[in-house]
Amino acid sequence: MSDSAHASSQSFITKYIFSTDHKVIAKQYMFTGFFMALLGGFLAYVIRMQLTYPGESIPGYGAINFLQYNSVVTMHGTIMIFWVAMPLLLAALGNFLIPLMIGARDMAFPKLNMLSYWIFFLSVVVLIASFFVPGGAANGGWTTYPPLSSAKYSGGQWGVTLWLIAVALEFAAFLLGGINFVTTALNMRAPGMKLFDMPIMVWMQVVASVVFMLSVGPLIAGAIMLLLDRTVGTGFYDPAQGGDPMLFQHLFWFFGHPEVYVIMLPAFGALAEVLTVFSRKTIFGYKMIVYATIATGGMSFLVWAHHQFVAGIDPRLATPFSITTILISVPVAVTTFSFMATLWKGKIRFTTPMCFALGTISLFLLGGVTGIHHGAPASDMFLHDTYFVVAHFHYALIPQVFFAFFAAFYFWFPKMFGAMFNEVLGKLHFLGTFLFMNVTFLPMFVLGFMGHQRRIANPQMFDTLRNAQVEHLHFIATIGAFGLLLSQVPLLINLVVSLIKRKAPGNNPWQANTLEWTTSSPPGHGNFETQPTVYRGPYEYSVPGAAQDFIPQNVKQ
Amino acid sequence: MNQAVNVGTHSKENFETLGIPTGRLAMWWFLASEIVIFGGLICIFLLMRWRHPEWHAEAEHTLNFAGGFNTLVLLTSSLSAVLAHDAIEKGLPKKAASYLGYTLLGGILFLGVKSYEYAHEIGAGFVPAKSMFWSFYYLMTGLHAVHVIAGMIAIFVVMLGVRKGQNLQRVELVGIYWHFVDVIWIFLFPLLYLSA
Amino acid sequence: MTQESSTTTGHDAAGHEIPYVQIWAWLVFALVASFFIGELTVPVLGIAMIFTIATVKAYLVIANFMHVKFEPKFVLLILGAAALSLYFFFFGLVPDTVYGPFK
Known part of the structure; x- marks a missing residue:
């Protein structure tokens, strides 16, 4: 346990580097995530340039060969999922918010929390090191299917091996973090806070952590098997030695699909908080959202094989998995429509976080709807491994990882840094990101329908793709990608300017109800001056007869 | 269920709103994630074993007696781990520390026998890459051995603490972990040795 | 839910008496039994018996040694x-x- 009595006498190192304070650890995760997002964004820029001007030297990277292109695509996917989405949505938001929202001093195991960050940091180091080993970084795709990732076909010896080690470390970090999240939310709640008094964000973080813990096991075993295949010469995935390459696909997606929901649920949690506060209304169907979340988490274990419809799986598997895939959209839709119903007749305030939250819903809808095409094997046969899939999952993930995270970021920025951001710059950030997101990825739907495969380094090598239309669409998408990167500049300016200006936001700038707004901004070591007691649910806005249009959870009446 | 223990105070104690102490609750969640790792591996092995009935010829070369002896060793070390917990309950930390010492001895004996087996098998030409059965054999027993070593380190640390009378609640936690390692072996033994 | 304060470390302190040594004896007996069934190499039925015994053994450890019975x-x-x-x-x-x- 951390010793708060000595908080003031802590040295710089124990306060900001090897800190056990959940708020500092959250910031560490967040800034590591931002850094990795820049790296992933740079790789995206390399991909766009190569596709638009194949074979030409890329400013800042140089000429790229096909093997390097494979590495770039692999690392872009890996970094954005495991080193951006996970730390930002799960680790940063969860670490910062869970103890504050439930009125706890810190996590249940602060030292374990610190350990989890430093294991994560080590995984970052290993991953970045893999760019500089002979043969370059991993190049078997972010899914690392054997035989693409086997010693024989993966080019360099070291890339995939380091990739596997980095991912294993990252999983270990998030397993420790997940155990911490769940025990904290279950056992550290402030007096009076029942499970159904927890903000939706806490529920989402808990369900996401549990889903992660229960789905990742087989892949950990499978990753060790792949490592042995590469180093010792075993044949777990080699048909010549009695192994089965498809086995790895199953192991990967048994984790990989629940992982989609591990990322989605915390994003939805952020939406629930932001939408309710800025609609000045109680959330529509609190318990329904909670049950739908649990149902989503449970059903996410039953849908994985829809990633393998064209891999040669047993056709008898296709029907059940396509049914479960379509079915899982029901609880997700329940949650989404509850959010929309929350907006209905609310007194909506168009602040920056609210804009990002509304942007999330509208964009995610497109990502969700195009998922139906992949859930049905008949259409998936044609769309699989094309740019349609690329567009689909970017429309599903960017709203979650960037829009929902930015909604949360702006919303809790005053609490995190004790400073208010600039609304105009925030809106500019939103408008640019929203516009260029569509410019980048809408053309990809069309490219996919034209039969453009994903992961190919040079479309002009294919007769069907060697035409002006493909070039044109790639050009538009590249313009969009540039715009998307440039749109992040207002964020940077905003961050720097508001941290220098330090306009004090007060404890509760948004007139919100949850417990984190009842303490100072930023909260001191130990979070609360006196431990809060909870008397009511988290979303009592515009209650008829009340003096104000919000009643914080710790107010007794 | 929700009546917190420390109402109104700002104590560092855990609130136990669920009726399970926080340390033990975390241990159960940890074991759940371990179950999925080991269980996943066992599932994969079962599926591959089902697919390759011819493996029974290979399984005959495992040393049944050594495996059986090791099961006995782990069961006994589990007994002393639970007796250590019992001694803590009865307020006898010195006795608990020596019981934990016996558990450690059991772990060392287990690893010794396991090393003898490995040496014997590798000497007979059954290396990990010889066939898939042996790949699984080394992977599963190896992963288990890593857990045994991790458990022994944890028990050693706890034992030192108990000697000084510190962190007595940890005896139960390492005990639960050690029993879990035991349960894994209870399944690995028939899977890899007996079902030839 | 069981009510307990943070001063107690286990459930059996609340009055559950578990015969640890006796359970251990049963476990050893089950081990010896499964060992001999394994040596006899009876097809199918033997395998089924071995795994039934393993499950029983696991149950005994989980329920009694790990105290899941009383959790x-x-x-x-x-x-x-x-x-x-x-x-x-x-x-x-x-x-x-x-x-x-x-x-």
Whole structure:
């Protein structure tokens, strides 16, 4: 346990580097995530340039060969999922918010929390090191299917091996973090806070952590098997030695699909908080959202094989998995429509976080709807491994990882840094990101329908793709990608300017109800001056007869 | 269920709103994630074993007696781990520390026998890459051995603490972990040795 | 849910007396039995018996040594969720892994 009595006498190192304070650890995760997002964004820029001007030297990277292109695509996917989405949505938001929202001093195991960050940091180091080993970084795709990732076909010896080690470390970090999240939310709640008094964000973080813990096991075993295949010469995935390459696909997606929901649920949690506060209304169907979340988490274990419809799986598997895939959209839709119903007749305030939250819903809808095409094997046969899939999952993930995270970021920025951001710059950030997101990825739907495969380094090598239309669409998408990167500049300016200006936001700038707004901004070591007691649910806005249009959870009446 | 223990105070104690102490609750969640790792591996092995009935010829070369002896060793070390917990309950930390010492001895004996087996098998030409059965054999027993070593380190640390009378609640936690390692072996033994 | 303060470390302090040594004796007996059944190499039935015995042994350890018997039901929920996840995993993989195209 951390010793708060000595908080003031802590040295710089124990306060900001090897800190056990959940708020500092959250910031560490967040800034590591931002850094990795820049790296992933740079790789995206390399991909766009190569596709638009194949074979030409890329400013800042140089000429790229096909093997390097494979590495770039692999690392872009890996970094954005495991080193951006996970730390930002799960680790940063969860670490910062869970103890504050439930009125706890810190996590249940602060030292374990610190350990989890430093294991994560080590995984970052290993991953970045893999760019500089002979043969370059991993190049078997972010899914690392054997035989693409086997010693024989993966080019360099070291890339995939380091990739596997980095991912294993990252999983270990998030397993420790997940155990911490769940025990904290279950056992550290402030007096009076029942499970159904927890903000939706806490529920989402808990369900996401549990889903992660229960789905990742087989892949950990499978990753060790792949490592042995590469180093010792075993044949777990080699048909010549009695192994089965498809086995790895199953192991990967048994984790990989629940992982989609591990990322989605915390994003939805952020939406629930932001939408309710800025609609000045109680959330529509609190318990329904909670049950739908649990149902989503449970059903996410039953849908994985829809990633393998064209891999040669047993056709008898296709029907059940396509049914479960379509079915899982029901609880997700329940949650989404509850959010929309929350907006209905609310007194909506168009602040920056609210804009990002509304942007999330509208964009995610497109990502969700195009998922139906992949859930049905008949259409998936044609769309699989094309740019349609690329567009689909970017429309599903960017709203979650960037829009929902930015909604949360702006919303809790005053609490995190004790400073208010600039609304105009925030809106500019939103408008640019929203516009260029569509410019980048809408053309990809069309490219996919034209039969453009994903992961190919040079479309002009294919007769069907060697035409002006493909070039044109790639050009538009590249313009969009540039715009998307440039749109992040207002964020940077905003961050720097508001941290220098330090306009004090007060404890509760948004007139919100949850417990984190009842303490100072930023909260001191130990979070609360006196431990809060909870008397009511988290979303009592515009209650008829009340003096104000919000009643914080710790107010007794 | 929700009546917190420390109402109104700002104590560092855990609130136990669920009726399970926080340390033990975390241990159960940890074991759940371990179950999925080991269980996943066992599932994969079962599926591959089902697919390759011819493996029974290979399984005959495992040393049944050594495996059986090791099961006995782990069961006994589990007994002393639970007796250590019992001694803590009865307020006898010195006795608990020596019981934990016996558990450690059991772990060392287990690893010794396991090393003898490995040496014997590798000497007979059954290396990990010889066939898939042996790949699984080394992977599963190896992963288990890593857990045994991790458990022994944890028990050693706890034992030192108990000697000084510190962190007595940890005896139960390492005990639960050690029993879990035991349960894994209870399944690995028939899977890899007996079902030839 | 059991009510206990943070001063107690276990449930058996609340009055549950578990005959640890006796359970250990049963475990050893089960081990010897499964060992001899294994040596006899009876087909199918022998395998079934061996794994039944293993399950019984695991139950004895989990229920008594790990005190799951006396834990709140929530612990069973945690372990059950892990088992359920594996159940889906196993049966989802049967068609491809046992009878799959790469056989």
